[in-house]
Amino acid sequence: MQALRHARRLRHAVNAIRHSSQQRQPKKPFVILSLDGGGCRGYMSIRLLERVSNEAPGFLDRVDLFAGTSTGSILAAFLAGGASPAEAASYYEQYVPAIFGRPRNLVRRAWDAKFSNKPLKDALRTYFGDATVAQLPKHFLAPALRVDGEASSTTSAEVWRLSQSREGGWRPAVFSNLPAVRGARPDVELKISDALLRSSAAPTILPLYQNYGDGGIWANNPTMLAVAKAKLHLGLDPSDVRVLSVGAGSWARRVVEPTAKEKDLDLGLADWAPHLLEMVIDASGMTTDMEASFLLRENYTRLSPLIPQGVSLALDDPSTLQRQLEYARNTDIDKAVEFAQRIVAEPSSILELPDEPLGDSVHDLKEVDRLKLVDRAWADAAAKWQQENKSTDDFGSRKRRSLENWRRTREG
Numbered sequence: 001m002q003a004l005r006h007a008r009r010l011r012h013a014v015n016a017i018r019h020s021s022q023q024r025q026p027k028k029p030f031v032i033l034s035l036d037g038g039g040c041r042g043y044m045s046i047r048l049l050e051r052v053s054n055e056a057p058g059f060l061d062r063v064d065l066f067a068g069t070s071t072g073s074i075l076a077a078f079l080a081g082g083a084s085p086a087e088a089a090s091y092y093e094q095y096v097p098a099i100f101g102r103p104r105n106l107v108r109r110a111w112d113a114k115f116s117n118k119p120l121k122d123a124l125r126t127y128f129g130d131a132t133v134a135q136l137p138k139h140f141l142a143p144a145l146r147v148d149g150e151a152s153s154t155t156s157a158e159v160w161r162l163s164q165s166r167e168g169g170w171r172p173a174v175f176s177n178l179p180a181v182r183g184a185r186p187d188v189e190l191k192i193s194d195a196l197l198r199s200s201a202a203p204t205i206l207p208l209y210q211n212y213g214d215g216g217i218w219a220n221n222p223t224m225l226a227v228a229k230a231k232l233h234l235g236l237d238p239s240d241v242r243v244l245s246v247g248a249g250s251w252a253r254r255v256v257e258p259t260a261k262e263k264d265l266d267l268g269l270a271d272w273a274p275h276l277l278e279m280v281i282d283a284s285g286m287t288t289d290m291e292a293s294f295l296l297r298e299n300y301t302r303l304s305p306l307i308p309q310g311v312s313l314a315l316d317d318p319s320t321l322q323r324q325l326e327y328a329r330n331t332d333i334d335k336a337v338e339f340a341q342r343i344v345a346e347p348s349s350i351l352e353l354p355d356e357p358l359g360d361s362v363h364d365l366k367e368v369d370r371l372k373l374v375d376r377a378w379a380d381a382a383a384k385w386q387q388e389n390k391s392t393d394d395f396g397s398r399k400r401r402s403l404e405n406w407r408r409t410r411e412g
Contacts, residue, residue, distance in 0.1 A: 026064045026139065027348040029299075030230055031242045033063045033079070034223040036285060036304070037070030037216035038248025039202065039315025040100060040324075043092045045248045046075050047328035048303055048336075050085035052244075055333070056340035060085075062348075065139040065178075067226035069215040071248065071315075073142035073199040077128070077192050080138040095123040097318040113207045114316065117197065120206065124193040133177045133195055134188040141176040141226055143215035144198040147208065172218055174225065175199070178233040205316050221245060221285035223292045223300075234351060238295050242343050244336060245292065247304025249313060249327065250282055303336040 035045055053060050060079060068076030078088040098119040104112060133140060147170045175187045175195040187195065198212035206214075219225050223245045230236045255275055256264060292300045305327045307313060313320045 026234060026351040027062075028236075028351045029240050029242050029343075029346065029348060030065070030234065030236050030351060031063045031343055032065045032067060032223070032226045032230065032244075033060070033076070034221065034226055034243055034245040035066070035068035035072030035075050036222075036245075036247045037068075037072050037200075037202075037214065037220045037281070039071055039205070040092070040096045040318055040320065041248035041313055041315055042071030042075055043089060043096065043321050044305065044313075044324035044328045045072065045246050046085050046089045046092065047325055048305070048331060048333065049075075049246055050089060051328070051333050052303070052336050052340050053085055055337040056344055058344045059340040062344055063138065065141060065226055065230060067141040067222045068199075069143055069220050069222045070200040070202060072222070072246075073215065074124070074196050076140055076142065077136065077196055080136045080140040081128070081131075081192075082137055091123075091127065093321065095119070096321065099123065100316045100318050103316075109204075114205050117201070117206045117209060120200070121193070121197060124196055128192040128196075131192050132188065133175060133190045133192055134186060136177055136192065139176070139178055141174060141178065141222065141229060142195055142199040143219040143222055143225060144173045144175070144195075144201070144212040145215065145217045146171055146173045146211060147213050148211040150211070170213075173198070173212060174229065176229060176233075178229060181233050202315070216281055218284070219288075220281045221247070221288040224288050224295075227292070227295070236351075239299070241296060241299060242346075243292060243296060243300045244339060244343075245289065245300070245302045245304075246336075247285065247302065248315075249305050249307045249324075250285070251278070251307050251311075252309060253278070253282075255279075301335055301339040303331075303333060305331040 033049075035042070035049075038045065063079075066076035066080040068074070075088055078091070079085070083091075100115060101119070102116075103109075103114050104116075149169055149171075175190060175198070177186045177188070180186055194210065197209040199215040201207060201209045201212060202214045203217065215222070223243055227238060227241055227243065230241060231238070253275065255267070255271070289302050292302075307327065311323075313324065
């Protein structure tokens with residue numbers, strides 16, 4: 001009932017945004033909260049954040065951008081929509097057992113995902129309804145992986161060419177309500193629930209959604225992505241950015257022992273298979289953590305509990321929620337609290353947006369209508385051009401036929 005009451009409050013907030021011209025006011029320094037993927041272990045992340053926010057009152061109000069991947073995207077949307085960490089945790093307690101409650105049989109899982117995504121759809125649509133990413137009160141970002149070879153509709157080829165061309169292959173996608181810039185529009189019409197289902201479609205665990213797979217495949221820790229997008233959309237220098245990154249737990253795992261002999265280093269599929277998925281996700285997150293530390297230095301901190309070896313906290317096991325709560329309660333959060341308190345105390349000013357953006361169509365939905373008119377005008381012009389060329393071709397064909405008939409008459 002508490003979750004449903006907050007869902008209704010969110011809808012009231014969404015309607016207020018829809019019918020007002022009030023804009024989000026990003027500040028300088030620009031504060032990012034980054035939330036890792038990790039399935040139901042997102043419960044541990046939000047309980048950790050709850051402790052930090054209790055010790056640093058006002059920190060979440062000071063956050064300008066909530067960035068999350070997979071389960072982290074769900075938490076980011078809750079927080080960007082105005083929910084407290086306790087309310088988000090309550091939602092997890094209510095719905096996670098249903099989301100990961102009925103695995104399909106082993107035979108079917110050879111071809112299909114382990115779980116249906118219907119319970120997750122129902123949970124997200126119950127909470128967010130038809131609200132769009134544009135209508136979230138705070139800035140929001142979530143990655144996914146598009147696997148059908150098509151480009152995201154909100155990122156033009158102009159931006160994509162700055163990195164590399166992958167036409168016809170899978171490619172990263174990023175959903176956000178950051179201000180529009182040339183070549184990258186905000187996802188003003190994308191439903192929040194659809195963005196979250198795309199970002200959290202974990203391979204083999206949940207089905208693909210709208211041809212998108214889990215963002216954790218390439219950005220399980222979205223910290224550097226969020227920093228890069230803040231620079232692109234807001235013209236921010238990294239020195240003006242502050243980031244608290246919250247993980248969903250990590251393990252000090254190893255593939256071989258330090259004392260392994262040379263003959264033990266020749267590993268095959270059976271040796272690697274148990275480690276590969278977690279290794280790719282964990283190594284990606286650690287790499288991002290290292291890069292953020294190099295770039296942001298004292299303006300970045302990371303909070304993620306280290307889980308002892310031998311402890312299993314599967315990302316799709318609801319029975320672990322109580323153990324997650326214990327780890328969240330016992331994890332040392334002093335460094336994160338000190339960082340959050342420093343951010344709250346740090347003087348800030350309203351961020352002046354650069355001249356380059358086309359206009360913050362996230363905040364002014366009239367801009368969306370204008371863009372639609374432009375798109376329709378181009379479509380009408382293209383159709384008219386095609387018709388005119390078709391008419392010209394028809395005229396040319398008639399003229400050629402007349403000349404051929406005249407020649408045949410002369411020859412006859």
